Amino acid sequence: MVWTIELCIARQKAGSERHYQTYQIEIDPDEYVLDAVEKAWAFYDRSLTFRHACHHSTCGACGMLVNGVEKLTCITPIRSVVQDKGRLLIEPLRNFPILSDLVVDTSSMFNNLNKVSFNQVASLPAACLPYESEQPEHAHPEYERLVDCIECGMCISACPISLTSSDYIGPAVLAAAQHESIQSLSPRILEVVDNKNGVWRCHSAYECSAVCPSGVEPGWRIMKMRQAVIAHRIKSFFSSD
């Protein structure tokens, strides 16, 4: 089966005004949004820029706004977001500077992830949310796996506070900080999260959790981080002479 869709893509080079370009794309509805963007690039316009790598929701490169909603385009089927002869709007993630077209500069997120020493590998119990039960049967507690966050930046794109302040370190980093502090809350992490641009700046809109494609639950983790910071403050109050 082949559908014809109108693919409307935001075009913008750094520093210039955004405009939109529309392409007629023929595509199987069981293909993915990223395939449609690739077709626009391959058959119409080689100057179109976008990021992609793994094509299976692992690298976090292909996050875009699809009809106004953050989606990992390599796993978003065409039929889930448009109908035959329909119009599909593709824009870059919000709250990051535009480098070119659909490519945004996520270096602020990566720099902040470094500040909390985010480690992509964790022991099985640490890699899972406490209310998850998907740990493989007979798993040895010393087994490790990649953590869920694929550093796509979609949570930051959806966050209303990241929209209005570049100082806020954002949900991905706070979630990583929570993850790193499950065993113990280090002074280094505390310094990053316990301040006005850290864990206290979240206004509980939970858009981060709504759009996260990887089940990280940044909103839940931010609240857990708050709990840990409050507990730390109480402990320090009573232990100080």
Added chain:
Amino acid sequence: MNNNDPSSHHFLRWFDPRHKSIGTIAFIINRFSALGLTVYLILHLVVLSKLASGGQAYDEFLILAKSPVIKIGEMFVIAGGIIHGANGVRIALNSFGFLVKIQKELFIGLMILSLAIIFYFGVHMFSGAQN
């Protein structure tokens, strides 16, 4: 800087609920109710300061306070206070790590409770007005 960078100038987009989840609805309601209560506080202080100008001003104020327009305004203030307070309870509970997994249900539940309380106040205020 381009239009995609974070900027305080984008705050109006906070109030755009399109493509957003229920958490943003809670966020928007909290901002509107807070703004409403702040405006009310300012008006309240202005009116109270007028009372200092004597007994006649006080009598005029009492007549004004009983007018239906003011009553409806007061109803909005009560609604704003209740809704803002209930939303605050949600945020406080979540911030201490409670009920985060069911934050959506918590918000809906608290809003239903708020509407019930507002309705109770409304009935009380407006039936009292006819006596």
